[in-house]
Amino acid sequence: MEIPFLDKWRKRRDSADGVAVFPEGDDGPAGYAELLAECELLRSLAQREGFPLDDTAATLEALDQLVPRWRDDEELLPWLGNDAGLYLGTVIVRTVPGAVWRILSDGRPVVRLASGREIDVVADGQAWAASGVPELSQVYAEVAEA
Template sequence: MNIPFLGNWRSRHDTEQGAGRLAAALAEDPEGINELFAECEMLRAHARSAGLELDESPRSLEELDQLMPRWRRDPEITPWLGNDAGFYLGTVIIRAIPGAGWQVWPNGQPMIRLASGRELNVVESGVSWAMTGSPELSQAYAEASEG
């Protein structure tokens, strides 16, 4: 039996529970979550195949921006690669900008909060970069470093 409002309720409830679990994991083991988000296996594999080793530095974001976007030929890979790019961008920001850290929005979306309180949806930026090339990852980092 298909009851539309029940499906919507379950979806929202699952998202709220997932967001709560992720927020609890961040509070309990922020370094562990940082390491998990830093894995970015697909992005690292694509970079490696182009001769680029990602070292979690701001310079590596500039190097990623220079890659030929061959992944755009495969629309199924692009969003996944973009998700990894967002997590990688967040990783670089956390490692390079004092006071930056992962937070979770109520919808379950991980994001970066800067020491100033400003919030950045790095995953959205990464997906946009993978799909269109804009904003450049190095540009998103530069804006974050300004506070």
């Protein structure tokens, strides 16, 4: 995928485990949640596959059923994994009572459950994109039961 400003940015970094961009202004947690929910690359992929992402658990199941053509693209893989993790987090925050985004001191976004447990959704998304395990719907089911 050729995006000039991203290509230049990538050349300056050795690798990216996940990317978090912080909004300016006084939007606070709502601003973070809105920004983290964008997941533009994943939403575009889902749309091309015939289903829009509507921030529900059902779409996590649909994503788990996709044929993982992206695994052959070493450039696309980490970005799609990042989006998958952020989307998983978005679904959790919007549907699991008490779940909120938390930005760690190193800039990584995690989802904090009402129990205090923190879920590194970006790591789960990266693993899903690379190998299919864990399935996004499984992570959601585990979190929703807690």
